[in-house]
């Protein structure tokens with residue numbers, strides 16, 4: 174990557190980093206060709222320099238791109254091992270045996286550095302979604318999202334560690350609910366639902382049995398289905414009386430559930446799920462935390478490739494803030510504004 178002055182830039186160079194204005198609004202996304210009109214606009218905004226990709230011989234570039242492709246297509250080994258470890262926890266508990274706090278700490282040791290070092294977790298979330306067992310991958314995914322939300326709130330490493338633990342363990346009580354109810358491909362009866370609703374209490378007991386000592390993790394396990402308006406379970410705790418960890422895990426839980434295939438419905442595209450979390454959660458989620466999730470996703474998503482409903486692919490250039498699920502896209506040399514082209518919509522990230 175090289176830094177060059179905008180005043181004597183060769184034409185149509187590829188931008189290597191996102192450019193933001195002073196309010197943090199994205200002006201241009203990385204990967205875009207810096208046409209002269211863009212250069213003029215940046216100069217008007219008072220910018221002097223930009224980061225560009227170095228010239229690379231075609232052969233070297235192809236190697237670089239295929240390495241990047243491979244990296245994109247594989248789940249990081251730490252995340253994959255955490256899913257395996259969690260599967261083992263559930264199996265052990267469902268057989269009536271105990272898991273130890275050390276096993277949980279080791280799993281957190283694996284994933285925490287991976288999550289903290291990753292600026293963009295959307296790729297991990299997508300690869301995790303492709304794993305078939307919902308409860309296993311969901312617990313790791315909630316852990317990943319919760320840590321990123323915690324980071325955005327400025328939480329320190331000890332707190333992030335406990336958030337990762339809370340994400341990993343929030344549904345651990347499902348090990349003591351019959352599997353046929355967890356995976357039932359139809360609506361649960363009232364009686365079945367009451368059985369499933371016991372899982373936060375089972376989880377609390379399992380945490381006691383493994384001698385967990387972190388109060389905030391206990392609380393998040395117990396409260397992750399409580400709702401901001403007091404309509405949740407098991408104790409109908411109201412809004413701000415809910416621990417901040419419980420509110421973070423609840424947002425991560427709902428977002429991951431919406432973007433995952435479930436036995437009774439298909440996954441929702443990521444940006445539609447985000448819109449749902451922010452605007453249609455009916456008072457169930459803490460709106461400030463939902464907005465933090467939106468700010469994080471909207472900041473990292475420019476440059477991502479998406480699949481459209483007509484089967485074509487495009488990359489996200491700029492998010493339309495009032496309708497984030499309909500961003501400005503780039504398809505080859507053409508720009509498509511999904512706010513105007515209403516027949517097109519995004520199916521998923523690629």
Ligand SMILES: [Fe+2]
Nearest residue numbers: 343344397398
């Ligand atoms: Fe749950």
